[in-house]
Amino acid sequence: MTGADRRYEVILGSASPARLTVLRNAGLDPRVVVADVDEDHLLGTMAAENPGDAVTRLAQAKADSVIATLLNERVDHAASSDAQTLPDLVVLTCDSMLLYRGTLTGKPHSAQVAIEQWKRVRGDEAQLLTGHCVAHIRGLDVVGRSAESASTVVRFASVDDDEIEAYVSTGEPLEVAGAFTLDGRGGWFIAGIEGDPSSVIGIGLPTVRHLLRRLDIPVTSLWSPTSTA
Numbered sequence: 001m002t003g004a005d006r007r008y009e010v011i012l013g014s015a016s017p018a019r020l021t022v023l024r025n026a027g028l029d030p031r032v033v034v035a036d037v038d039e040d041h042l043l044g045t046m047a048a049e050n051p052g053d054a055v056t057r058l059a060q061a062k063a064d065s066v067i068a069t070l071l072n073e074r075v076d077h078a079a080s081s082d083a084q085t086l087p088d089l090v091v092l093t094c095d096s097m098l099l100y101r102g103t104l105t106g107k108p109h110s111a112q113v114a115i116e117q118w119k120r121v122r123g124d125e126a127q128l129l130t131g132h133c134v135a136h137i138r139g140l141d142v143v144g145r146s147a148e149s150a151s152t153v154v155r156f157a158s159v160d161d162d163e164i165e166a167y168v169s170t171g172e173p174l175e176v177a178g179a180f181t182l183d184g185r186g187g188w189f190i191a192g193i194e195g196d197p198s199s200v201i202g203i204g205l206p207t208v209r210h211l212l213r214r215l216d217i218p219v220t221s222l223w224s225p226t227s228t229a
C-alpha cells in the first residue's frame, strides 16, 4: 500500500486558531490535541542554540507531548480491539518566534511589551521563524518523524505612536509571536514579506508538504473530500 492509498487522520498539536484556519482553508480537517510543554523553560535551556534550531526543538517537544497523549489513547483502545485497524495518524506541531537583531521574542502577553516591541521594529525588518515537526503513527508505533524551521523576512511599516497604541489597544497583538498578525489588523502595518506567508501566520504549508514527502506521505492524500467530488 503506498502513502497515497492509506487512510490518515491529521492531528494538529496546537491551540493556535490561526494554524487550524490555515490548515482547514488548505483542505485538511485536523483533530486538535494541544501539547503540554513549558516553552519558556525549554527555551531557557537552549540559549546557545541557533534560533532556527530552537524553534524546531520547541516544535519537536510539542510533538513528543502530543504523541504521548495519542499513544495512551490507542493503548486503551488496543485493549478492546486491534490498534492496527485504526487509521494512521499524521501529527503536526509548530512553534513561531520573531528574530530581531539576534534576539528571539515570542508573544508579548502585555500591552507595554507589545508597544515596546513595535517601537523597536517599526521601519525595520526581522525574521519570523516557525519550527515544524511532522510525525507518522501507525498502530502503536511512531514510524516516521521529520522537522525543520522556515524563515520569512517581515518588513514593518514606519508606524507612528498613535497607530501602535490603537493596534495594541485591540488586544490582538498580545498573544501572537512578534506582536503582529499578517492576516488581521496587523496587516495594515506590514510593508512586505519575503518568503511563505502561511509560515508567518503559524504553519508553513510548503514546509509541511516537504516534511510529509520525506515520510512518503503525499499532502494530497490528507485532503478532505471536495464538495464537488
Ligand SMILES: Nc1nc2c(ncn2[C@@H]2O[C@H](COP(=O)(O)OP(=O)(O)OP(=O)(O)O)[C@@H](O)[C@H]2O)c(=O)[nH]1
Binding pocket: 013, 014, 015, 016, 017, 018, 019, 034, 035, 039, 094, 095, 096, 097, 107, 175, 176, 177, 180, 181, 182, 183, 184, 200, 201, 202
Ligand atoms: N493569525 C495570526 N497568528 C499569528 C501570526 N504570527 C504569529 N501568530 C500566532 O502566534 C502564535 C505563536 O505562538 P506559539 O507558541 O508558536 O503557538 P501557540 O499559539 O502558543 O500554540 P501552541 O502551538 O499550542 O503552542 C501562534 O498561535 C501563531 O499562529 C500572524 O501573522 N497571524
